[in-house]
Amino acid sequence: MTSTREEVEIGYDISNEFFRLWLDERMHYTSAVFDAEHTTLEQAQRNKSRWLADFAEVKPESLVLDIGCGWGANLEYLVLERKVQRAHGLTLSRAQAAEIMARKLPGVNIWCEDYKDFTPTEKYDALISIEMIDHLVSPAQQQEGLAIPIYREYFNQVAKWVKPGACFGFQAILRDRVPRGRKDLEDLKFTADVIFPGGLNPRLEELIAACGQSWEVIQLNTRRVDYGKTTAEWLRRLRLNKDKIMASGWGTKVMANGETVWTNYERYLSTCVKAFANHWSSDVQMKLRLKD
């Protein structure tokens, strides 16, 4: 089944303050987009939101839904920098919902529920979803051949929530090559089992096969190198803040595998850096337009 609330909260609810120490100021927990004009993590994260808002053709008067909105970083960008007057967010994590409420963003409403249970009160002009789809399919479901049907159901369902001609700024982490060495395989398995239980990154061809019933792919950019840089910067900041993380007690908290948060997160981020460098993982941004 899809990641449960409990599984999602393992990945995101250690402490908002813990994540704040190594993410950017707005707490984007997804790949940034670096270029010559956006070289710091903060700049590159805003640039990521810019790409997706442009893909979704967001205007100030648009009603926008962010599916899997995390701590509200992208919603913050939409209302403060794109001057969007009404933006809605969906998240499964209660700690993330609380963080968004605390930001008191003008025009933002949050629903703390599964997308499958969500009933929009009106149709949206634009959708954005950043790496939420990575929580939809479990490894067991993939092995049973259910990945594409589940992704297709998702794309078809959210298509019912938008107005004719609406665009969708979509981003996903991808799995690509599978390493063959035991140590590398164990590191990837550890990330899947301990940090993000219940989730599995899609393959690009699965997404293309799944979205086409309702959405036309207008543009597609892979962001593998960007995610490598993003995770390397997260790892650098994590290590830089080791003393604070340990002193706060978050770092010494023991997780399900019997290891501490510090040990697990250093291993997880190191694995991510290797994964993007070696093509085990990638990332994609897509501009999708509703097939009317």
Place this chain on the structure above:
Amino acid sequence: MAQVDIIHLFKQAALEVNGKKLDQLSKDTVISKLGLDSVAVMELVSYFEEKLNIRMPDEDLAKVQTLGDLGGLVKRLVPPGTEVSW
């Protein structure tokens, strides 16, 4: 003509790589039901690749569910004339 017996090779791989003795395998055996974790399964894949001197494309591996699927993939990758059986 070279011959590859998928079930024999799979049993041999499970024993050598994972130390696991597997009985009663067939073309319809679902690999994920054999009690092997994802690391063990990929080690078996590696074993097949080394023994047969092939590289299984990751996008095809993602679709393999049964030993029959694995055999079908192997059949596409081994040199022409190689007989693949179960």
